[in-house]
Amino acid sequence: MNIALIAHDRKKELLVNFCVAYKAIFAQHKLFATGTTGKVISQATGLTINRFLSGPLGGDQQIGALIAEDNMDLVLFFRDPLLAQPHEPDITALLRLCDVHNIPVATNIATAEVLIAGLKAGSIDFRKLKNK
Numbered sequence: 585m586n587i588a589l590i591a592h593d594r595k596k597e598l599l600v601n602f603c604v605a606y607k608a609i610f611a612q613h614k615l616f617a618t619g620t621t622g623k624v625i626s627q628a629t630g631l632t633i634n635r636f637l638s639g640p641l642g643g644d645q646q647i648g649a650l651i652a653e654d655n656m657d658l659v660l661f662f663r664d665p666l667l668a669q670p671h672e673p674d675i676t677a678l679l680r681l682c683d684v685h686n687i688p689v690a691t692n693i694a695t696a697e698v699l700i701a702g703l704k705a706g707s708i709d710f711r712k713l714k715n716k
């Protein structure tokens with residue numbers, strides 16, 4: 585499955601720790617991330633991550649393009665709900681596309697835990713049926 589990993593600055597450590605904890609699961613999938621998020625996760629875990637531009641420079645839109653083409657199966661986007669982002673429209677657009685294409689998306693660690701448990705249990709296997 586293709587998995588997108590994104591975190592705002594004050595949530596990066598949380599996502600890194602999450603990826604360390606579930607490294608064995610993430611290692612079985614193809615990982616994508618916005619620029620800085622991908623860098624810190626790969627440094628901490630050694631996981632191979634396809635990195636796009638940093639979010640404020642268009643990285644959210646690049647991941648959004650994969651979602652629009654139905655090429656993303658799961659999105660973990662640890663947003664900072666207490667800090668305004670300069671690229672808020674890009675963030676809204678990415679999340680909107682998840683809804684357009686019915687892509688499982690977690691915007692906080694509690695939901696991410698549930699989605700990873702679902703991924704492990706095969707609950708997201710319906711994505712393998714896409715375009716069939």
Ligand SMILES: O=C(CO)COP(=O)(O)O
Nearest residue numbers: 618619620621638639640
């Ligand atoms: O801003 C982001 C998501 O909206 C994340 O971008 P970075 O991973 O480059 O910090």
